[in-house]
Amino acid sequence: MKNFVLIVGSGLAGATSARMLAEAGFRVLIVEKLNHVAGHAYDEFNEDGILIHTYGPHIFHTKNRSVFEFMSRFTSWNYYQHRVLSYVDGMYVPFPINRDTISQIFGIDLSIEKVNEFLSDEVKHSEFKNPPVNFEDAVISQVGRRLYEKFFMNYTKKQWNRMPSELSSEIAKRIPTRSNRDGRYFSDPYQGLPLHGYTKMVEKMLDHPDISILTNCDYFEIKSEMKPVMTVYTGKLDEFFGKIHGDLEYRSLKLDFRTYRQEYYQPVSVVNYPNDYDWTRITEFKHMTGQKSDLTTVCYEYPLDSGEPYYVVMTEENANKSKLYMKEVENIEKSGEYLFIGRLAEYRYYNMDEVIARTFNKMEEWLRRKK
Helix, strand or coil: CCCCEECCCHHHHHHHHHHHHHHCCCCCEEECCCCCHHHCCCCCCCCCEEECCCCCCCCCEEEEEEHHHHHHCCEEEEECCCCEEECCCEEEEEEEHHHHHHHHCCCCCCCHHHHHHHHHHHCCCCCCCCCCHHHHHHHHHHHHHHHHHHHHHHHHHHHHHHHHHHHHHHHHHHCCCCCCCCEECCCCCCCEECCCCCHHHHHHHHCCCCEEEEECCHHHHHHHHHCCCCECCHHHHHCCCCCCCCCCCEEEEEEEEEEEECCCCCCEEECCCCCCCCCCEEECHHHHHCCCCCCCEEEEEEEECCCCEECCCHHHHHHHHHHHHHHHHHHCCCCEEEEEEHHHHHCCCCCHHHHHHHHHHHHHHHHHCCC
């Protein structure tokens, strides 16, 4: 079939690719290893009638209007703005760190004008390498050692099963701090959740006469039978190349869902537990979805070394291996027969909007070359 394209995975990278290609006149077949579409963005109603995110919480936020408008073709929105608390020193305090966090933790009445001065003083009295060479240095260089130890050190150990000094300083670029009282986790102009869920949104993205889907299908088992003009690969990077440069590490999660006979379990959708207990955070979905019910379902997250891959692990060893694999990707993409897109396929941490923007760029470039 002349215009047949194969897409490996039906998450946001795969679904966006499929829609763009179908609208450009290609026949698309998606093969999905899971038994459903939408990848790790999949959500569903549980037996108690609560809409849950099966693979942990997903909150959409972006500064990119084009991405928001593209997604809005397939969903209406619940315009939710995400708020997170952190359980520290027996108190629920705002996170990211802002004026109220500092005032609560240290018992001081700090004016907004004095927040940056306070943080600068904390940094000045802390030891770290400058420029930062690892995650620990990078965080301390922003907030000082005392706040690093209360909010980041033990959370990082639990999340990654690594000492913070073993992780890349790049991760700390995702950590916002605020000098004002803004308690939102994100400050992007477009924030929310698909009104009827991510699964429904992805199903609409894939609702096109030239898109077909095979679930419960392992790409590597059928690869030799397929002759597409191009393959979009969104799976694990090292797996595609037979692990020729060694295993890359992916962090997994054990998700423990519990339903309670009460309207709400906690004051906000997500509470982090950096120092207490074995879980890293508890998510309560009704805060995000706006659903009304006398019951509520929460999810406890326990990081795991192996299992369903959720996160890339940015140690120096993994970074070096991934560079070798990405050189392989660069060579194979030159043929025009493959594109590698997404967290797993590029071994990079992307937010949802970044995945879609990345897909736009790579797909538009490929389509231009095909003309």
